[in-house]
Amino acid sequence: xxxxxxxxxxxxxxxxxxxxRMGSRFxxxxxxxxxxxxxxxxxxxxxxxPPRPVCGYCxxxxxxxxxxxxxxxxxxxxxxxxxxxxxxxxxxxxxxYGYGYxxxxxxxxxLLHFIDETDYxxxxxxxxxxxxxxxxxxxxxxxxxxxxxxx
Amino acid sequence: xxEGVMGRKVAIVGTGQTHHKARQADMNITEMIHxxxxxxxxxxxxxxxxxxxxxxxxxxxxxGINLSDMWAVDASGALGRYGMKITTxxxxxxxxxxxxxxxxxxxxxxxxxxxGWQKQSEGETTAGLxxxxxxIWERLGFAGAFGTFGAAATQFMKExxxxxxxxxxxxxxxxxxxxxxxxxxxKLDITVEDVLKSPMLAYPVRMLDMCPASEGxxxxxxxxxxxxxxxxxxxxxxxxxxxxxxxxxxxxVPMFMDLRTLRSAAKEAxxxxxxYNPLKEIDVIELYEPVSxxxxxxxxxxxxxxxxxxxxxxxxxxxxxxxxxxVNPSGGVLCTNPIGATAMLRVAEAAIQIRGQGGERxxxxxxxxxxxxxxxxxxxxxxxxLKSSL
Numbered sequence: 268x269x270x271x272x273x274x275x276x277x278x279x280x281x282x283x284x285x286x287x288r289m290g291s292r293f294x295x296x297x298x299x300x301x302x303x304x305x306x307x308x309x310x311x312x313x314x315x316x317p318p319r320p321v322c323g324y325c326x327x328x329x330x331x332x333x334x335x336x337x338x339x340x341x342x343x344x345x346x347x348x349x350x351x352x353x354x355x356x357x358x359x360x361x362x363x364y365g366y367g368y369x370x371x372x373x374x375x376x377x378l379l380h381f382i383d384e385t386d387y388x389x390x391x392x393x394x395x396x397x398x399x400x401x402x403x404x405x406x407x408x409x410x411x412x413x414x415x416x417x418x
Numbered sequence: 419x420x421e422g423v424m425g426r427k428v429a430i431v432g433t434g435q436t437h438h439k440a441r442q443a444d445m446n447i448t449e450m451i452h453x454x455x456x457x458x459x460x461x462x463x464x465x466x467x468x469x470x471x472x473x474x475x476x477x478x479x480x481x482g483i484n485l486s487d488m489w490a491v492d493a494s495g496a497l498g499r500y501g502m503k504i505t506t507x508x509x510x511x512x513x514x515x516x517x518x519x520x521x522x523x524x525x526x527x528x529x530x531x532x533x534g535w536q537k538q539s540e541g542e543t544t545a546g547l548x549x550x551x552x553x554i555w556e557r558l559g560f561a562g563a564f565g566t567f568g569a570a571a572t573q574f575m576k577e578x579x580x581x582x583x584x585x586x587x588x589x590x591x592x593x594x595x596x597x598x599x600x601x602x603x604x605k606l607d608i609t610v611e612d613v614l615k616s617p618m619l620a621y622p623v624r625m626l627d628m629c630p631a632s633e634g635x636x637x638x639x640x641x642x643x644x645x646x647x648x649x650x651x652x653x654x655x656x657x658x659x660x661x662x663x664x665x666x667x668x669x670x671v672p673m674f675m676d677l678r679t680l681r682s683a684a685k686e687a688x689x690x691x692x693x694y695n696p697l698k699e700i701d702v703i704e705l706y707e708p709v710s711x712x713x714x715x716x717x718x719x720x721x722x723x724x725x726x727x728x729x730x731x732x733x734x735x736x737x738x739x740x741x742x743x744x745v746n747p748s749g750g751v752l753c754t755n756p757i758g759a760t761a762m763l764r765v766a767e768a769a770i771q772i773r774g775q776g777g778e779r780x781x782x783x784x785x786x787x788x789x790x791x792x793x794x795x796x797x798x799x800x801x802x803x804l805k806s807s808l
Contacts (some may be wrong), residue, residue, distance in 0.1 A: 271443045278482060284553045317555045323665055343674055345568030347561045349619040351544035355557055366559035367569055368669040377669030381559050387621040392576045408558055 279357070286406075289318040292332070294406040301400045303411075305335040305374050313375035336371035338417060339378075341394040343368045346387045369396055369414055381413035389416070419660065419686070425523030427643040427808055429653030432462025433766035438603040438634035438754045441539040447486060451535050452493035454635035454759075458531065462639045462649055469639070470527040471500035473517050475510045476536050476758030479546035486535075494533055507550060508708070509661075510534055511636065511762030512792025512800035516659040518640040519802075523656075528642045534759035535635035543631045556667060561620055564628050567709040568620030570674035574715055575622065577673065578726030582622050585710040586613035587732045589626050589752060592707070595739055596749020598778040603632040603754040613710075627710040634756035636763050654769035654788070657691035658803040660684075668796050675711065680719035680791060680799035688721070691803040693787070696721040697736075701785040702771045703745045704764040706793040707752060713737075713745060719799075720789065744781045747771065761792030761800065768804050 286294055289306060293316075296302045305314035306329040308322035314333055315322070322329055344367030353360035365382035367390070383399065384390055396414040404410035434457030436442070436450055445453070451474075459465065474487050474494050487496065487503035494501075506513040511534035518532040544562035551560050560566070574580060590610055596602035608626060616626040646653045662679035664671055671678065684696070693699045703720065707713035714728035722743055723731045731737055737745035746752075748767040751760055768788035770776050785806065792800035 268444075273443065276482075282553070286554055290554055317552075317667060319666070342669075343569040343571075343573035345561075345565055345572060345620040345623075347565050347568070347620045349564065349617070349625075351562065352542045354542075354545040354549050360561070364559075366561065366565065368674075376665075376667065379556050379559050379667070379669050390572070392573050408555060 289320055293318050294410070297410045298404040298406040302334050303336045303371060303398070304332050307331045307333060314373055316371060316374045316376055316378050333373065335373040336398065338395055338397045339369040339371035339374070341367050341382070341390065341396050342370050342377050342392055344382055344390045344392070346385050365390065380411060383413040383415045426525050427655065428519050428522045428640050429646045429655045430638050430765070430769040430804065431641045431646055431649045431653055432458050432464065432639040433637070433769055434458025434461055435601050435636040435759070435763065435766060436634045437601050438632045438756055440603065440630065440632065442537070442633045447481070447535065447537050448490045448493045450537060450633065450635050451490050451533060454535070454637040455493065455495055455531070455533060458637035458639055464529070464639065464649065466495045469495060469499065469529055469531050471521060471530045472496035472533065473501055473504055473514050473530065474533040475504040475514050476534065477507050477510055477546070478505055479541070479549045480536060480538055480543060480757065481540040495531065500527070505758070506794055508706070508757060508794025509761050509792035509798055509800050510758045510794070511760055512765060512790070512802065513661070515638060515762055515765040515802060516661060516800065518638065519656050519659050522640045522642050528645050529639060531637055531639050532762065533635065533637045534762035536756035536758040537633045538631040538756065539633055552667065563708050564619040564623050566668060567711055568623045571622050571711040573673065574675040574711065580714055580729045582614060583610060584714055584729035584732055585622070585627055586610040588707070588710040588713045589613045591732070591738055592746050592750045592752040595747050595779065596753030599748050599753070600777070601754070602749040603634070604630050604749070605753070623709055623711065629708050629751045629755040632754050632756040634754065634759055636759040636766050638762060638766050638769065652773040654772035654804040655806070655808045656802060657805045657808060658687035658801070660687040661800045662798065663795060664797040666796065671797050674797065675715040677716050677719040677797060677799060679797055680716055680801065683799050683801040684720050687801045687803050691805070693803070697743055700743060700787050700789050701783060702747060702768065702781050702788045703743060704748060704767045704788070704790045705745050705750065706761055706764055706791045707746065707750050708793065710752065712793070716791065716793070717745060740782055747776065747779045747781050761794070764790040764792060765802055768802070772804050772806050
């Protein structure tokens with residue numbers, strides 16, 4: 268049998284996602300006031316970042332907004348050293364980069380974001396970190412450029 | 419699930435799988451599914467006209483295609499039959515297996531086939547995984563499975579004092595097991611030193627700590643008690659099937675690798691199956707370990723050791739092929755990972771151990787109770803317990 272054939276196909280598909288009632292409020296606060304907001308469950312009082320309309324544990328509405336952070340604690344972290352195709356850009360994601368899960372002061376959950384450190388020996392769980400906000404903010408999660416270790 | 423209610427007795431009476439590879443260039447998706455289905459029917463000594471329904475699934479995004487249940491309908495055998503597609507990410511294969519079990523246990527169907535498949539080289543694995551996360555909140559920094567498990571492992575190491583050597587031992591154990599499995603994708607004769615010297619993907623996860631991206635398919639057939647008697651004298655009975663989902667964002671859970679979903683699923687499943695001392699009563703485990711680190715932690719969620727003592731367990735050799743509780747005699751996910759089939763392979767391999775069909779990968783003892791797990795989503799777990807008799 269001759270060599271099996273492969274048919275290549277390159278797709279460029281545009282998407283646009285609604286930030287929603289909760290996300291819009293969060294990103295407006297972030298863009299206009301550099302504030303990170305959480306929304307609390309009306310029953311168990313967990314403060315959620317990302318915000319959400321309903322608490323999955325209580326199935327009760329989340330209604331009360333509170334400011335959290337801006338500082339927080341690094342819970343888990345990594346430094347990515349292996350590159351891959353980034354579906355956000357269609358290109359290889361630049362490496363190395365640090366990222367981790369940050370428990371913002373007052374929040375019940377941990378936010379995934381970049382950590383401004385690529386030497387993993389300088390990172391450990393429990394470190395205090397603070398956000399670096401972008402100068403020109405657009406109303407999305409990248410308005411926080413990264414989190415930086417509080418020295 | 420309703421306590422004390424079992425439904426009809428159901429057993430796995432056949433399994434089939436492809437010889438998994440990085441790339442199966444000589445087969446398209448339909449042809450690959452056909453191989454697994456054909457082998458499964460042969461194993462059960464059944465023909466397609468004896469199958470009442472067909473369930474099929476893969477993890478979407480990877481190949482960039484969606485309606486495989488439609489265009490692979492002839493090879494799957496679903497043409498003109500009951501059936502549906504089930505896709506739940508990494509746990510697709512256990513979701514399909516459980517759904518087949520529920521179909522038959524309900525009394526509405528006598529014999530049902532489930533098929534899981536993936537052909538990873540046809541798309542971009544990490545891009546596919548990123549596309550499965552929330553587009554607004556998590557895609558920016560998320561680096562697929564190796565990034566997630568890197569971040570989870572740093573927390574886990576600090577909490578319980580586990581080391582990179584512990585993880586490397588798991589990577590070696592499963593790869594050495596995989597060498598005895600003719601269907602395994604990776605057959606690597608490696609040492610702990612090889613693992614610790616392999617390239618870092620995302621600290622502390624190295625290349626040899628991570629599962630491969632594979633192509634392959636798996637199929638299983640479930641039958642009701644009345645039919646089982648006519649099909650085989652070596653059935654693998656389903657004693658329990660439990661699923662647990664966790665919160666929507668990766669950072670929602672407090673202790674990433676603690677896998678509270680598996681801990682909770684195991685508690686319910688053991689109660690249903692009458693297991694009181696998991697280490698003594700479970701003969702073999704096929705655990706869904708996407709990374710070496712996961713086996714170290716998920717095993718304590720199953721109650722095989724105390725919390726955080728997965729490292730000691732591997733140090734003592736308990737989970738080796740000839741240990742008290744062998745984990746992944748097939749080589750596990752670290753050797754073979756066609757995602758939509760991966761969790762079903764855990765169920766199929768557990769059934770193979772019960773049925774004594776493992777050949778060189780058969781554990782060296784009588785297997786009466788086998789556990790298979792599925793993992794996916796954000797820290798989701800599935801768990802099935804199979805027994806040689808009910």
